[in-house]
Amino acid sequence: MKDMQPPHLEQSRVQKSFRRGLESYHGAASVQAETAAHLARMLQDQGAPRHFGRVLEFGCGTGHFTRQLLQRFSAGSLVLNDLVPEAAQVMQALEGDTQAKTRFKGGPIESLPLPQDLDLIASASTVQWIPDLPALMARLAAHLTPGGWLALSGFGRGQFRELAAMGSAAAAPSYLDADEWPSVLPEGLEIRQIAQRPAVLEFASALHLLRHLRQTGVNGNARQGWSRRQLRSFEDAYRERFGQGGKLPLTYDPVLLVARRTG
Numbered sequence: 001m002k003d004m005q006p007p008h009l010e011q012s013r014v015q016k017s018f019r020r021g022l023e024s025y026h027g028a029a030s031v032q033a034e035t036a037a038h039l040a041r042m043l044q045d046q047g048a049p050r051h052f053g054r055v056l057e058f059g060c061g062t063g064h065f066t067r068q069l070l071q072r073f074s075a076g077s078l079v080l081n082d083l084v085p086e087a088a089q090v091m092q093a094l095e096g097d098t099q100a101k102t103r104f105k106g107g108p109i110e111s112l113p114l115p116q117d118l119d120l121i122a123s124a125s126t127v128q129w130i131p132d133l134p135a136l137m138a139r140l141a142a143h144l145t146p147g148g149w150l151a152l153s154g155f156g157r158g159q160f161r162e163l164a165a166m167g168s169a170a171a172a173p174s175y176l177d178a179d180e181w182p183s184v185l186p187e188g189l190e191i192r193q194i195a196q197r198p199a200v201l202e203f204a205s206a207l208h209l210l211r212h213l214r215q216t217g218v219n220g221n222a223r224q225g226w227s228r229r230q231l232r233s234f235e236d237a238y239r240e241r242f243g244q245g246g247k248l249p250l251t252y253d254p255v256l257l258v259a260r261r262t263g
């Protein structure tokens with residue numbers, strides 16, 4: 001799948017795609033919702049404290065992970081970030097006292113000025129969009145307090161394997177399997193738990209499948225605008241290669257990790 005990656009990621013296209021999908025994302029992104037719940041549980045199971053002083057969540061989107069975190073943990077202060085400025089709406093769903101402690105900052109996490117001494121850095125289903133992950137991870141680690149926690153999820157190389165096999169350019173730039181993460185994290189970040197949990201969704205037709213991609217904004221690098229003929233030949237080829245019981249499967253490949261800064 002690596003050879004399918006675009007030479008450079010057009011962040012504005014990713015932004016446009018997520019902005020357009022923002023309204024429909026929350027309900028349509030079932031795998032991301034499940035992943036957010038699982039990741040929050042993982043953090044708790046690893047013995048994270050019930051209260052964190054300073055928390056940063058990047059790529060918050062419509063707040064699937066924000067809500068899961070706030071059900072289990074409290075925060076002295078919370079910075080929420082997303083590439084898409086309209087994601088600031090997520091603030092409206094927070095309770096009054098949490099809202100008072102929360103600030104939203106829009107823009108790419110790669111260049112966002114970060115607070116010092118963070119106790120938790122959290123992010124679900126976002127790091128696959130970061131072209132230079134080692135650089136971001138090194139910067140994040142430098143802003144974690146010693147003993148601070150990192151709870152992240154992205155996607156592995158099996159993500160949308162059917163689309164990749166069909167020659168689609170919908171791939172995000174940084175799909176990483178669980179066994180690749182140790183070499184991406186800088187020294188001083190210790191992985192406490194990592195899990196890869198593929199999940200397959202099924203669609204009645206190519207139109208339903210493409211609509212799902214559009215609603216969830218996950219096809220930020222995909223070409224837009226299909227003719228009826230193109231759609232039909234895509235569906236026929238997809239069915240022939242992957243069709244099961246009349247349905248079209250689509251593989252998601254979430255990778256979840258909890259790490260801690262040592263020393």
Ligand SMILES: C[S@@+](CC[C@H](N)C(=O)[O-])C[C@H]1O[C@@H](n2cnc3c(N)ncnc32)[C@H](O)[C@@H]1O
Pocket residue numbers: 014015018029032033036058059060061062063064065081082083084087107108109110123124125126129130
């Ligand atoms: C699949 S959504 C995940 C949203 C939410 N965390 C969840 O679990 O449902 C990915 C989010 O990452 C955001 N994003 C993509 N690239 C980003 C970047 N470089 N910096 C900050 N956010 C980014 C997108 O705008 C989108 O809202």
